[in-house]
Amino acid sequence: MPVNEFTIRVGGDTLEGGIIRTGEFLAHALARCGLEIFTFRTYPAEIKGGQAMIQVRTAEYPVYSHGDEADILICFDEESWEVHRDEFRYDGVLIHDSKFEPKGVPGTATVYGIPFSEIAKIRLRNPMAKNMTILGSFSALFGLPPSVFEGLIESYWAGRPHIVQSNLTALKAGYEEAKKLEKKDPFWVEPRPMRDRLILSGNEAICYGAVAAGCKVFAGYPITPSSDILEWMMTHLPRFGGTPLQVEDEISAIGAVLGASFAGAKAMTATSGPGFSLMTEFISHAAMAEIPCVILNNQRAGPSTGMPTKTEQSDLYQAVYGGHGDVPRIVLAPSTVQGCFYVTVHAFNLAERCQLPVIILGDQALAHRTETILPIDLNSLIIINRDVYRGDGAEDGYRRYRLTETGVSPMAIPGGPGAYSAEGLEHNEEGHPNWDQENHMTMTQKRFRKLELALRYEEDYPGFQGYRWYGPERADVGVIVWGSTAGAVREATYLAEKEGLSVAALHMSTLYPLHREVVRRFILSMGRVLLPELNYTGQFAHLVRGETGLDVVSYNRVTGVPFKVREILDAIRDLAREAVAAR
Amino acid sequence: MAVDAKVREKYKSEVKPIWCPGCGDFGVLTATFMALGALNLPPEQVVIVSGIGCSGRFPGFTTCYGFHSLHGRTMPVALGVKAANPDLTVIAVGGDGDTLAIGGNHFMHACRRNINLTYLLLDNNLYALTKGQASPTSFPTQVTDSTPFGSYEADVEPCALAILFGATFVAREFSARAKKTAEIIVQAIEHPGFSLVHILSPCVTFFDTYDLYKQKIAELPEGYDPTDLYGAVRTATDPERKWVGVLYRGHRPTFEEMIPKIRQKAEEKLGPGDLQAMLDRRRV
Structure with a gap:
């Protein structure tokens, strides 16, 4: 047309x-x-x-x-x-x-x-x-x-x-x-009535989302493609009573975020793959000391310095598996500019609710592209704040790491009652260093219980969709997708349907903890399952296989640019033929 | 400085220090209790941030808020605490390896930010928790398990570095002089800006320097001018003596003083933050 x-x-x-x-x-x-x-x-x-x-x-x-x-x-x-x-x-x-x-x-x-x-x-x-x-x-x-x-x-x-x-x-x-030229082509613009839309880039949407969620401290270090978030925060966060910090490296950035959150402020940092690698030691600390924090990794092509201005989805391993020891964390991935806003709000909510590090996996293409999006009504947002200890309801004394059903323990804030030491060493409920055999087992279980709470987030806050199932319950071809590749998949499945192919898609926004049962059900309901992602090693496919025990067909590209709709459509057609032959 | 023993007790936690008997760090802990008591600071208003090493366990031995962070990373965490709540009294505790090797970069930038906090550098001239390896303040001829034939490198002098990096209060003491150390810590906490207290804190197990420092330390002479920056650097690096007392005192706006100034400038230029209005302005 x-x-x-x-x-x-x-x-x-x-x-x-x-x-x-x-x-x-x-x-x-x-x-x-x-x-x-x-x-x-x-x-x-x-x-x-x-x-x-x-x-x-x-x-x-x-x-x-x-x-x-x-x-x-x-x-x-x-x-x-x-x-x-x-x-x-x-x-x-x-x-x-x-x-x-x-x-x-x-x-x-x-x-x-x-x-x-x-x-x-x-x-x-x-x-x-x-x-x-x-x-x-x-x-x-x-x-x-x-x-x-x-x-x-x-x-x-x-x-x-x-x-x-x-x-x-x-x-x-x-x-x-x-x-003066003679018009020889068919392309034409026919103005329509104006629609109520905003134009934003992914990074701008993330900044707005962070402020909407109540972010008061931001710490960062310049790195493509996240430097514009640092610049935005340095310019605007003070206007909202916040304190943005440009620090000496990414280790300092995440350290300052943890210090700020420990002292009661919602805090985040934004980086890309190389900076994220420097942060992993502190992410492990955040998990151990149970400090809420939000870390954005706008992925770019790697390894090493790679192609700083080109896109890729190759940091999933370090987001999900990075860090020493058993590290509970939450990993979310937006796929649209609108998603960048809401995922950031939910990332803060989840961090506060579960007292865990929450990692947002964006990418270069999404960070810097602009889209028309629906207007955002801030009054409609649900903002969650952490459970703060205020000196009540602890007749037997305050214990920072008290064992609870959900794994979440009320957090004392400096300046208020309940002084404790945030511990990177394994500790008992009081926060005192302790390496008894049973204690390490019990405290590890406590920290991981919070992931179950994270998976229940969408039940309590239905505005958030950790996953979305598009299309029929059963189909010849299913496509599992995450991050900004979801856009091309959405259009490819639409075109495939128009061709009469039987296709469904499962778009995951919560990558970790994985909604294992949903993914299992999806894979078992499809003839063949395609998993396209912009990395060489099939990182999400590995996670899906490991978590579900079921296989998917990986489709990997590392060209530095997003998938084309046609590439995914062709892959769906190929798998549809296989699925029909195997029926 | 009048210190009431009872007031001191309120900062001491039920956790018993794990340090070796005779460790210099006991002196620093006692001095810190005395200083907090003298200033009568409520424990919940004080945050003690530590790194990793023998000194890393310091916060847990107090009734204050504590943050036992990572090796070398006291300064990033302390900066974040101050950014979130500038009203808190923050004391950072780091060893010589913690501060000057793995944390050297952060140390430099903390000095130049002039964050209003007190940094207690507990210097025992080696890594003790890992059982005796050379650190940046080990003497070049010092034989340790990791430098069995002496060191390749020269040692560093933390007070001189701090002065040149932009710290506005730099002092040195000896942990065997707990009362003197407490007096210096009081001055450091009261000083508006980044305060380094370099405390010679011998390790009795791997490198006992008590006798050495008892001979080497000397109190600064009457009439010493702590505002003379280059004089202070010369005094700090004197090869003959370890001068104790306030080596340097300067004045610059603190990080905390800059926070409202920057906010005010941002509001003057761009107006107070109104997110809904900002979003609405992005309409097509």
């Missing part, structure tokens, strides 16, 4: 300037035309130079993935055409700066060469405004009213009238230049 349903990709060297902003303006403009948007970006790890790309997918219905190929490709320079031509639709539209002539464009494609550089540099003497001339041309070619871009420019540079004016001039110049 070429009207209101297409994918635009913008590419060019970052030295060209304004590539990502071009895409962001397109996304906002399309959203203001009443459409849903979903963006995806990759940028170079170099300090200056290198190819950046932003892709904007739009439709009248909610979109869950970034789009397999570009229907409309906008190239700032020749290299960007070479980089993106393989993912350019054979009968798509190529818009390029006419300072170069793209080679090997399929005859089926429509090509518009427009002298963006010349207009900006020579005619307008404003090379920075090239992206605005591109937006003007886009407006002329695809019917997106220029007034929408004008409004965006005016609000983006509010209070800086001369920048607004020069950008409006550039927008107009690009518009008029493209108006």
Whole structure:
């Protein structure tokens, strides 16, 4: 459907300037035309130079993935055409700066060469405004009213009238230049009534979620792709009476989080794989001393420094198994921008409720993409605070690590009654170091009982879905998915159903502790079960096999970019054939 | 300094210290009880953060709040405690390996942050809990189980480091002088900013330095100027003597003083936080 349903990709060297902003303006403009948007970006790890790309997918219905190929490709320079031509639709539209002539464009494609550089540099003497001339041309070619871009420019540079004016001039110049061209393609924007939507990135949604949950102390260290969370917290958390800390390393970050939480504040840190590795010793301590905390790991391609600006789902092992000793912890994974907000709120709730470390596994693609999402009503949120000891109901004396049915013991807060020592050594109920044989067994059981409480969270708070089962109770093919891969799976299963295939999906948001019985039932109800994930070793598949004793078919890719819908659809088709043959 | 023995008792927990008889750390524990008693601080207002080592067990021997953290990580935890509740009195306790080897990075940044806390560095010149290996304050010629032929490295002087890293109160004492140590701890707690008390605390089991330090220590002379930063560094690194007393005293805004200042600046520039309004502004 070429009207209101297409994918635009913008590419060019970052030295060209304004590539990502071009895409962001397109996304906002399309959203203001009443459409849903979903963006995806990759940028170079170099300090200056290198190819950046932003892709904007739009439709009248909610979109869950970034789009397999570009229907409309906008190239700032020749290299960007070479980089993106393989993912350019054979009968798509190529818009390029006419300072170069793209080679090997399929005859089926429509090509518009427009002298963006010349207009900006020579005619307008404003090379920075090239992206605005591109937006003007886009407006002329695809019917997106220029007034929408004008409004965006005016609000983006509010209070800086001369920048607004020069950008409006550039927008107009690009518009008029493209108006001279003959329209030869079918893509078109048909504005619809505005919908009530927010546009947020995954990382922004996480910041808002943390503040909504009551986070008062944040500690972090710069690392891609989580540095923007540190910057946001350093800027905004003080406005909410909180204290953000940029510390000397990730060990210090998690240490400060534990110290703050021990002293009664809700606290979190945000990092990526390398920083998370440094934190694991303290995560083990948090489990032993029973200190609530939230740790976000926005995964990127590894091992080691890997590909810092590329996405992967390869930190599941270290999230679920990392740390020395038997470490109870909760691992959650959001899959959408909206999910980033709510999962963060639930992460704090679970940490407070269970007095456990809660790890959020995000990823680079989700962290930095933007989506239109439904408005968030803060009054509708349920916020849980830890069970604090206030000096009552303990006739036989306060015991910090009192054995209870749920495993959770009321927590005394410095400044208040019940002074105790938070212990990393194995300890008795009072918190005194103790290594009697029975004591270690009993206290380990106590700490792990809290995982059962974690699994009951969704029963008590039905707003949270630790898992979602899409489609029929029984099918030829089942797909188990976690994290941001869920979007591509959702679209692939929809297309598979339309083809008449029998398919269901199980989307896990709570990765650990695993809802073992649900996953078992799902696997036993399906002919074949596919588990696609962006890692080489099949990390969640291993966890599922280990926890359920049942097998799944792993589908692994490590290319640094998210799955395409088509890749998953093809895998579903293959398994469907096998399942039908085996019926 | 008047100390009432009864007041002191309220800081002593029922847990008996596991240190070897004669360990220097007993002196520091006693001195700490005396100092807390002199200041009449309620135990629930005090947080004692420790790392790992013989000194790591310190918090459990008191009736104060405690946080027995990880090896080298007292400072991150103490920073977090202060960020959450600046009104608490925080005392960090670390050994020489804890503070200067595995925790060296945190130590440096804690000094420069000028967090209003008192750091008791219990220096016994080796790792004792792991039964006698060389530490950053071991003497270069000192033979230990991990340096049977002497050390490759020079030793470090923690007071000089702390002064140059930006600590605003740096003092040294000897654990055998419990009362003097208590007086210094009182001054350190009262000082607004990062206070290091370097306490020579001999290990009777693996490297008994009582006699050595009894000979080597000397009280700072009358008229010593603790505000002279480079003079203090020279005094701290004197190869002939271990000078005891307040080596350095400076003044800079503390971490705790910066918290409301930063909040005020953020509010002046961006307004008080209203999350619903922020979200609503992100409407398409």
